Amino acid sequence: MTVQMPHGATHAVLNQVPPYEDVNLFEANAALRDAVGFNQPTLATEGLSALGKVAGSAGMQRHARLANLHPPVLHAHDRFGHRIDEVEFHPSYHVLLGAALHQGLHGSPWAAGGPSHVERAAGFMLFTELEPSVLCPVSMTYAVAPALRANAALQQAFSGLLASPRYDARFQLATTKTAMTMGMGMTEKQGGSDVRANTTQAWRDGEDAWGERYRLVGHKWFMSAPMSDAFLVVAQTAAGPTCFFLPRWLPDGTLNAVRIQRLKDKLGNKANASSEVEFVDAFAWRVGEEGRGLPQILAMGALTRLDCALGTAGLMRGAVSLALHHATHRMAFGKRLVDHALMRNVLADLALESEASTALALRLARAVDGSEDASVPAAGREHEALMRRLLTPAAKYWVCKRGSHLAQEAMECLGGNGYVEEHGEGVMARIYREMPLNSIWEGAGNIMALDLLRALRSGPIAEALAHETRGAKGAHPMLDRATQRLLARVQNGVDEIDARRFARDLALVTQGALLAQTAPAPVFSAFCESRLDGAPDAFGQLGASTDFDAILRRAAAH
Ligand SMILES: Cc1cc2nc3c(=O)[nH]c(=O)nc-3n(C[C@H](O)[C@H](O)[C@H](O)COP(=O)(O)OP(=O)(O)OC[C@H]3O[C@@H](n4cnc5c(N)ncnc54)[C@H](O)[C@@H]3O)c2cc1C
Numbered sequence: 001m002t003v004q005m006p007h008g009a010t011h012a013v014l015n016q017v018p019p020y021e022d023v024n025l026f027e028a029n030a031a032l033r034d035a036v037g038f039n040q041p042t043l044a045t046e047g048l049s050a051l052g053k054v055a056g057s058a059g060m061q062r063h064a065r066l067a068n069l070h071p072p073v074l075h076a077h078d079r080f081g082h083r084i085d086e087v088e089f090h091p092s093y094h095v096l097l098g099a100a101l102h103q104g105l106h107g108s109p110w111a112a113g114g115p116s117h118v119e120r121a122a123g124f125m126l127f128t129e130l131e132p133s134v135l136c137p138v139s140m141t142y143a144v145a146p147a148l149r150a151n152a153a154l155q156q157a158f159s160g161l162l163a164s165p166r167y168d169a170r171f172q173l174a175t176t177k178t179a180m181t182m183g184m185g186m187t188e189k190q191g192g193s194d195v196r197a198n199t200t201q202a203w204r205d206g207e208d209a210w211g212e213r214y215r216l217v218g219h220k221w222f223m224s225a226p227m228s229d230a231f232l233v234v235a236q237t238a239a240g241p242t243c244f245f246l247p248r249w250l251p252d253g254t255l256n257a258v259r260i261q262r263l264k265d266k267l268g269n270k271a272n273a274s275s276e277v278e279f280v281d282a283f284a285w286r287v288g289e290e291g292r293g294l295p296q297i298l299a300m301g302a303l304t305r306l307d308c309a310l311g312t313a314g315l316m317r318g319a320v321s322l323a324l325h326h327a328t329h330r331m332a333f334g335k336r337l338v339d340h341a342l343m344r345n346v347l348a349d350l351a352l353e354s355e356a357s358t359a360l361a362l363r364l365a366r367a368v369d370g371s372e373d374a375s376v377p378a379a380g381r382e383h384e385a386l387m388r389r390l391l392t393p394a395a396k397y398w399v400c401k402r403g404s405h406l407a408q409e410a411m412e413c414l415g416g417n418g419y420v421e422e423h424g425e426g427v428m429a430r431i432y433r434e435m436p437l438n439s440i441w442e443g444a445g446n447i448m449a450l451d452l453l454r455a456l457r458s459g460p461i462a463e464a465l466a467h468e469t470r471g472a473k474g475a476h477p478m479l480d481r482a483t484q485r486l487l488a489r490v491q492n493g494v495d496e497i498d499a500r501r502f503a504r505d506l507a508l509v510t511q512g513a514l515l516a517q518t519a520p521a522p523v524f525s526a527f528c529e530s531r532l533d534g535a536p537d538a539f540g541q542l543g544a545s546t547d548f549d550a551i552l553r554r555a556a557a558h
Pocket of ligand 1: 183190193223224225442444
């Protein structure tokens, strides 16, 4: 091929792919739109469409790049030597966090008239496609807000600020701001999964307008988003692990004694700060009873675990969109990558995984709505509570486990360009580095699988699962058989050694049952045939009878 080149040029730049930007991420995502419609048919989706447009815009992508390229910096002291423990972020971080709060992705569903958990979940997914790490304080605020109900004074003082959409980055007493965010501090050096092993000590110090006040001495080995206005932390009292509200600023306007030791040097999640802290006689106010901290933590953890599944589903969708976009524009061996049979197989398989993860994560969000809503009849509420208990560890386990596999394969679709960071322009590389985090924090894989075994003892699970899957009965013989096998295992009991296998199979059956009701027939049947009869391994092994055209058409970003 002869190509005209400017004088002195060594070559023409050919066959490179245009940037993937200015896409309405909601309108382009048929799987998400159908999952929203299935879980909340009455929801008006204009707000999600508006968010999809903003999140997919070139301008916001630029903020995402800059916030990751210029990670936060800790200033332990000012130039005169005073301790200030302040973390400075790039302005783009504040733009992104402001946009997330404006959209109500933090504490808003808990406020009267706020969005449903399903709407918030869909928004959280869309925002994750734009930038996941600023969502760390957003997710923690969402999880912590209902926990404050255990201290009426704190609830009264802060619930409005925790739901407010008017982000306020100023580092000062929360009650003087237009909105606040909160973080969580559980993990210590000697153990994160085993919170009971916490050594941070709390001593009662008196009582005031915020309730019973304590002094805390100890540390946290991981405490993310240290510029949050307050934290829910666990410390030991004489009665055992107890939850406390720990503000950065005290009511008298002085800084609380929370010493930020250093920021973690992380693989990904670069825009977010994760710190190591020490409490030097820091003031904190008790939330809930002494010694009852663990059940409270578990209730909060359930909500952040929902966000891990949502966040991973959002990252998956982002990776699949980039892979499809690349394959549509890139030529190899005389035709577009997307027209090569084996590439079609890989892309279609990735699209199935992304859609199944979206369906499961949104179903879990509906369980939060259904179990919280007093207007739902008692039987329905009980069913939703059981599904919430069951699907939280199953979805967190399986969706997050599949995330890293999917990111690796999606990256490979871009060839060498997928592996390149290019000053933050390599979005696929950013997704790849982010993916493992949702599997680790808020309870790693084994902890989720073990929690699922505990969930099996929380009520009539076999009946609940039979009820949950009844809408898909007869839709595909493989799904019917997998459902029967699953129900038999629930009835016979599951051993610890089998907990991961069980978590996977529960997630797969639930995904299959959801896709039977939300996805076109080619997506549903390809999902069943590739995943329900033997464990899924490498992507791109769908059978020859698969309707690749239909699956790729549905997944296509534009
Ligand atoms: C970037 C980042 C930010 C974080 N931010 C926060 C934060 O803001 N607040 C906070 O409190 N924590 C935070 N964490 C900590 C995180 O929640 C913990 O790292 C996680 O829960 C695991 O705890 P651990 O690191 O102590 O590992 P461990 O508890 O030592 O676990 C190590 C491994 O052992 C497995 N394991 C543990 N117990 C068992 C068992 N009984 N049977 C089988 N396997 C088991 C686990 O699944 C895991 O794979 C953050 C972590 C990261 C990476």
